[in-house]
Amino acid sequence: MATTPANVMTAEDVLKNWQGHRRLTRKTIDAFPEDKLFHFSVGGMRPFADLAIEFIRMAVPTVEGVATGKWEEFQYDSPKPTTKTELLALWDAQTTALNEKFPTIPPLRFSEVDKAFGQWEMSGMGIIQYCIDNEIHHRGQGYVYLRALEIEPPPFWER
């Protein structure tokens, strides 16, 4: 048995895995007809556009907070998306921002405990993991919405 911890993921692996999931989420957004994207849900839950906007509001601000220790809410450069085209454009801008900002996280910040957004006390990796897991969780809900609409969701294993 190993006496030193087995390091199994690098920062680069985490970003790669996250962006793979984000590509799948983008396909999921795109699979919805526009009116259903913004208005349809099951069991009184939020429509998928609202869930996608939650992912956007969490991703880059979390990475910036982990990188810098400054926890600031997401700021829209333009009005909040109300069409699929606007939502996908904002999504793509965040993909680029994430690729730029993630590598600026100082290695020690992944294990350092901070109070994310003044509320959640956890390690940098812990809060990043939470963002990724939250996206997988809610995207799975979007798959149920699509099935209820008789639309085939994108294959889960394709990234």
Next chain:
Amino acid sequence: MATTPANVMTAEDVLKNWQGHRRLTRKTIDAFPEDKLFHFSVGGMRPFADLAIEFIRMAVPTVEGVATGKWEEFQYDSPKPTTKTELLALWDAQTTALNEKFPTIPPLRFSEVDKAFGQWEMSGMGIIQYCIDNEIHHRGQGYVYLRALEIEPPPFWER
């Protein structure tokens, strides 16, 4: 910028995160009334018991495959669960087995590429990540089933 890769997760972190998710999945199973657990779904999807059994069939056999290079299907010690009590008992037995087997994975096997179950060519960490992500994804679907049944799902952030 770091020139050496920043190692951000140890094998122990991965197991801890997974077991946290598994505790939440257990609560999700338990939140269903027994008949709904085995028979209810939305949009023609599988009932939540079937999804939970998929997680069970994947978890320990995957860890054994990563640990040993032998990819063998899950074997039931007793008949396949048909009640919530039986399903939770099987779940708990797998929790123990996972805690025992995960630490036996040789560190190098996390990065080594293998053909999991003779089909999926990926690293040991890649296939383990897939099992965890698949569980989060389908459990999110279980949350929609619960909401459609007007049952409050367990809080996502509680593990």
